[in-house]
Amino acid sequence: MPATVRGVVAAAKGAPVEVVPVVVPDPGPGEVVVEVRACGVCHTDLHYREGAISDDFPFLLGHEAAGFVTEVGDGVGHVAPGDYVVVAWRAPCGTCRSCRRGRPWYCFDSQNARQPMTLEDGTPLSAALGIGAFCERTLVAAGQAVPVDRTARPEAAGLIGCGVMAGFGAAVNTGGVSRGDTVAVIGCGGVGDAAIAGAVIAGARMVIAVDVDDRKLAWARDFGATHTVNSSSSDAVEAIRALTTGNGADVVIEAVGRPQTYEQAFLARDLAGVLVQVGVPSPTMRIDLPMIELFGRGGALKSSWYGDCLPSRDFPMLIDLYLRGLLELDRFVSETIPLDGVEDAFARMEHGEVLRSVVVF
């Protein structure tokens, strides 16, 4: 029987989100229903509400979720009702040209549920990042439901489904941070702080946090940054060079998504260093760099999609690191809120007051 549950829907561009009845169909072949226990509020949800991602309103928001599988459709083998899962927005197809080349973390045809969830009048909902988890239940492709250790509390576990994985993976997977590296992270929100935590776990000997907000720099220290630079009062590039004996950092992670911070990251890199862009720019942004510097500095300029993660490999690993006390996921949880608190949480997020508000059910 299709279930009617409560979910947070963005009905029109810029309009406040509302909690409305959502109809969740029975799972079809290759689909599963997840009873959501917690879901973090991410900037991407706000971008959907603002129409900055697409015009496919109405959207069912929420995509950083943990919960329990309640039903599975035909042909689903790797999860069963009762399994505790974190929901991923990448579920490699196994057959696209990237998967065939042995690079499933780039999968170009990631799987989502085929059936839409709907409003009560049958209007199909566009699920944010193919998830839609500000909702008591959500329908996803089976591959999106990644089993993890059930002793990890859902408020913390759900966060690895997006921002934490993106940041951690930017440092560890894309940037290849390894023992002894010097690392700089520009932008210390949830993604940047996860990059800092990842760099620390990977063995970086110096992790420099850069932001314009002293509150965020204090959070960055909590996640293991060894040095902080407030780039509103000092030159970020000069400061990073000064801390790295004049050379620049081995790996610089740009977690803002703006031309100015990209240029800072480019210039704050040591020769043959790696720049990782994980901040998401807007479509109109441009960068202008001297080509001789692109060539002369060598190294690599990389973009990190979702931390270049393979959820089935990386989610259980992050949860294990959390349960060992090495990855402090609880620090990302600034507050827990009810389902009808998402609109207010957007405002606190925009003002930089919280790292993550997490809806609990």
Ligand SMILES: [Zn+2]
């Ligand atoms: Zn694929």
Ligand SMILES: [Zn+2]
């Ligand atoms: Zn997100």
